[in-house]
Amino acid sequence: MSRKVVLSGARPTGALHIGNYLGAVSNWVRLQDEYDCYFFIADWHALTTGYEDTSDYKANIDEVVMDLYAAGLDPDKCCIFLQSAIKEHAELHLLFSMITPLPWLERCPTYKDQLAQMDEKNIRTYGFLGYPCLQAADILIYKADYVPVGEDQVPHVEMTREIARRFNFIFGPVFPEPEPLLTESKVLPGLDGRKMSKSYGNTIALRDKGEVLRKKVMDMVTDPARIRKDDPGHPEICPVFAYHRIFNKDETGQIEADCRAGAIGCVACKKNLYNKLSAFLEPIHKRRGEIEANPSMIRDIIEKGNCKAGKIVTETMAEVRKAMKIDWE
Numbered sequence: 001m002s003r004k005v006v007l008s009g010a011r012p013t014g015a016l017h018i019g020n021y022l023g024a025v026s027n028w029v030r031l032q033d034e035y036d037c038y039f040f041i042a043d044w045h046a047l048t049t050g051y052e053d054t055s056d057y058k059a060n061i062d063e064v065v066m067d068l069y070a071a072g073l074d075p076d077k078c079c080i081f082l083q084s085a086i087k088e089h090a091e092l093h094l095l096f097s098m099i100t101p102l103p104w105l106e107r108c109p110t111y112k113d114q115l116a117q118m119d120e121k122n123i124r125t126y127g128f129l130g131y132p133c134l135q136a137a138d139i140l141i142y143k144a145d146y147v148p149v150g151e152d153q154v155p156h157v158e159m160t161r162e163i164a165r166r167f168n169f170i171f172g173p174v175f176p177e178p179e180p181l182l183t184e185s186k187v188l189p190g191l192d193g194r195k196m197s198k199s200y201g202n203t204i205a206l207r208d209k210g211e212v213l214r215k216k217v218m219d220m221v222t223d224p225a226r227i228r229k230d231d232p233g234h235p236e237i238c239p240v241f242a243y244h245r246i247f248n249k250d251e252t253g254q255i256e257a258d259c260r261a262g263a264i265g266c267v268a269c270k271k272n273l274y275n276k277l278s279a280f281l282e283p284i285h286k287r288r289g290e291i292e293a294n295p296s297m298i299r300d301i302i303e304k305g306n307c308k309a310g311k312i313v314t315e316t317m318a319e320v321r322k323a324m325k326i327d328w329e
Helices: 018-031 043-050 057-071 088-099 102-106 109-117 131-140 151-171 210-218 239-247 249-261 266-293 296-324
Strands: 005-010 036-041 079-082 146-149 179-182
Touching: 005 018, 005 131, 018 036, 018 057, 018 146, 036 057, 036 296, 043 057, 043 131, 057 079, 057 266, 057 296, 079 296, 088 131, 088 151, 088 296, 102 131, 102 151, 109 151, 131 151, 146 151, 151 179, 210 266, 239 249, 239 266, 249 266, 266 296
Parallel strands: 005 036, 005 146, 036 079, 146 179
Antiparallel strands: none
C-alpha cells in the first residue's frame, strides 16, 4: 500500500531559527520516515508581504535549503522543491480564485491579524488577500492527506477543505479533503522576551555558533526585577529559563531552585545555556558544513524535488481540466 501524503512549506524570508526548528522542521524530519512527504520553499508566498524588496530572494532560498538539509531532511526520503518552479501551482490558484467567494478570504483570521500587525507595509493587495487560494492549490495539487500544523493554524487547513468541497460540488470529485496533522511544538520566546521573529531581530538562527551564538545568549534579557546576583529570581518570567526547560531538562529543577534562592547569577545561568545550545546545534552545524562545502548540492536537491513534484502536478492538472471541461486540446 502507498503511504499517505504529507505537505508543508517554508517561506524563504531568511535563515531558519530554532523556533522554526522546534515548531515545524523537527516534526518534518520525523514525518519523512512515516509518510510520502513534500516540503516546498514557498517563495511566492514570501512575496505576499515582501514584494517590495527582492534583493535577497535567491540567497534566502539557498539559506532555507541549507537549513532544511542541516536540520535532517533527506532528499532521498522526501521531496524538497521550489514552489515557483512548478507553474501548475499558479494555474490551480487561478482556477480556485474563480470559485472562491470573497467573504471566505476576508474572514481569514491571519489576513486581519497581519493587516493590523504590519500596518507599516502596503499589503492590501490581491495577492495577500488571495493567498489562501494559493495555499489551497499548494496542498490540493498533490492530493495531500495531511498538513502538519499547530492548533493556531487549523483554520488555514479548513479553508483548503472548503475550497476542495466547493470545487468537488461544482465539477465532480477530484480532490480529497486534507486533514490537519496536529504536531506538538515547543514555543520559545525571542532573545528580548517577545515572540521570536526575524522582523524583531530577536532570533537564534540554526547556523549561529561560536562567538555569534555566545553573544546572543549573553545579551538575552532576564528577570527585570532581579538586580543583584543574590536577589531571589522569578524563573517563570525569564526567557533564559524557558530555554533551559527545552535544552537543559536534566538541570531544570536545580536551576529553578537556585534562581529562586538567589544562589545562581544570571551570567552563570547564561553560560550554562550557551554550552547546552552549542551541544544541541552541533549536529546541525556538521550537516550544514557538508552542503556549504559543496554548494552544488543546493541545486541538486531542488532539481530532484522539482522533477518529482512536476510529475504529480501534471497528472492532477490534467484531471482538473477534464473535470472543468477546459481541456480543449
